[in-house]
Amino acid sequence: MIGLIGKKVGMSQVFGEDGRLMPVTVIEVEPNIVVGKRTQEKDGYSAVVLGAFDQKESRVAKPVLGQYPEGVSPKRCVREFRDFAPDCSVGESVSLAVLENVGFVDVAGTSKGKGFQGVMKRHNFGGGRATHGSKFHRENGSTGMAAWPSRVIKGTKMAGRMGGERSTSQSLRVVRVDAEKGMLLVKGAVPGTRNSYVFISNAKKK
Amino acid sequence: MDLVRMVEAEQEKPEVENFRIGDTVKVHFNIVEGKTERVQVYEGLVIAKNHSGVRRSFTVRKISYGVGVERIFPLASPRIQKVEVVRRGRIRRAKLYYIRGRVGKRAKVAELIRKKSDIKKASE
Numbered sequence: 001m002i003g004l005i006g007k008k009v010g011m012s013q014v015f016g017e018d019g020r021l022m023p024v025t026v027i028e029v030e031p032n033i034v035v036g037k038r039t040q041e042k043d044g045y046s047a048v049v050l051g052a053f054d055q056k057e058s059r060v061a062k063p064v065l066g067q068y069p070e071g072v073s074p075k076r077c078v079r080e081f082r083d084f085a086p087d088c089s090v091g092e093s094v095s096l097a098v099l100e101n102v103g104f105v106d107v108a109g110t111s112k113g114k115g116f117q118g119v120m121k122r123h124n125f126g127g128g129r130a131t132h133g134s135k136f137h138r139e140n141g142s143t144g145m146a147a148w149p150s151r152v153i154k155g156t157k158m159a160g161r162m163g164g165e166r167s168t169s170q171s172l173r174v175v176r177v178d179a180e181k182g183m184l185l186v187k188g189a190v191p192g193t194r195n196s197y198v199f200i201s202n203a204k205k206k
Numbered sequence: 207m208d209l210v211r212m213v214e215a216e217q218e219k220p221e222v223e224n225f226r227i228g229d230t231v232k233v234h235f236n237i238v239e240g241k242t243e244r245v246q247v248y249e250g251l252v253i254a255k256n257h258s259g260v261r262r263s264f265t266v267r268k269i270s271y272g273v274g275v276e277r278i279f280p281l282a283s284p285r286i287q288k289v290e291v292v293r294r295g296r297i298r299r300a301k302l303y304y305i306r307g308r309v310g311k312r313a314k315v316a317e318l319i320r321k322k323s324d325i326k327k328a329s330e
Contacts, residue, residue, distance in 0.1 A: 008210045010210045012260070013260065014217065015282065015284050017281060019238070020283050021280060021283075026210050028209055044233075181209070181212070183212075
C-alpha cells in the first residue's frame with residue numbers, strides 16, 4: 001500500500017485531453033518524513049509512521065518531542081500507514097513521486113460538520129407528502145415494534161449530529177502529479193474543509 | 207489558494223477574448239467525431255459573458271432554421287481554435303437577454319461605428 005499525508009487546498013476545474021471540463025480537488029503534499037516504523041516482530045503488525053507539515057519545536061511537549069528520531073523536526077500531522085509498500089527507513093522522506101504511475105487513489109479525511117440534522121438529510125429517508133392534507137413531512141416514522149421488544153433497537157437511524165467524522169472518497173482518478181510543486185490533482189470531491197489534512201492511499205477497489 | 211490559482215492560471219487563454227458583448231462572432235470549434243477531428247464554425251451574437259478566471263464563458267445566440275439556438279462556450283476551452291469578430295455591436299447592456307423575446311428587425315443590434323480618432327486612441 002502507498003500512503004501519503006496531504007492538505008486539501010480547494011477545488012477547481014481542468015480541461016481533460018478530450019477538451020471536456022473536469023472537476024478537480026487540489027491537494028498539497030509536502031515530502032512526508034518517515035518518523036518511525038512498526039514491525040511484525042516488535043509490534044505485531046508492520047506499518048510506517050509518516051509525518052508532514054513542520055511544527056514549531058516550542059509548541060511540542062518534551063515527551064512528544066522525544067518520539068521523533070534525531071534530526072527530524074516535529075510534525076503537525078503524524079499517521080501510521082499499514083503495510084507500506086515503498087522501501088524506506090526512518091528519517092527518509094516520501095514524496096509525491098510514489099504516485100507517479102498510480103491511476104486511482106482513495107482519499108480519507110474528516111468530513112465537514114453539518115450539525116444536528118434530520119433523518120432525511122442524515123440517512124436519506126424519503127419523507128412524506130408535502131400537500132393534500134398530509135401531516136407527515138420530514139419525520140422519521142416508526143422507530144420499532146410494540147409490546148415486544150418494548151424498546152428501540154440500538155443503532156436505529158434517527159436525527160442527530162452529522163458530519164465531522166472520518167470518511168473516505170474511493171477510486172478518485174489521479175489527474176496530475178507534480179512532485180516538484182508538491183501538488184496533486186484528483187478528479188472529484190474529497191472530504192473535509194480547506195486546509196484540512198487528507199490521507200491518500202492507492203485505490204482499494206481498482 | 208495559491209496552488210489553485212496556479213492550476214487555473216496556466217489554463218487561461220486571454221488571446222481568445224478579442225470580442226465584446228453585442229458583437230457578431232464566428233467561433234471556430236474543434237469537434238471530435240470518433241477518430242476524426244474537424245472544425246465547426248458557429249456564428250452568432252454574443253449576448254452574455256459569465257464568471258471570471260478560467261471559468262469565464264460566453265453565450266452565442268443565433269437563429270437556426272427559425273429556431274433560436276444559444277450555445278455557451280468556456281473561454282479557456284482547448285477546443286476553441288479562434289474567435290473571429292464579424293461585426294461590432296453598439297449596446298447599452300451587459301447582458302442582451304432582451305433579444306430572446308424579440309423577432310425580426312427588433313432583434314437586431316446596431317453596428318458600432320467608431321471614429322478614426324477613437325480607434326487610434328484605443329490602440330495607443
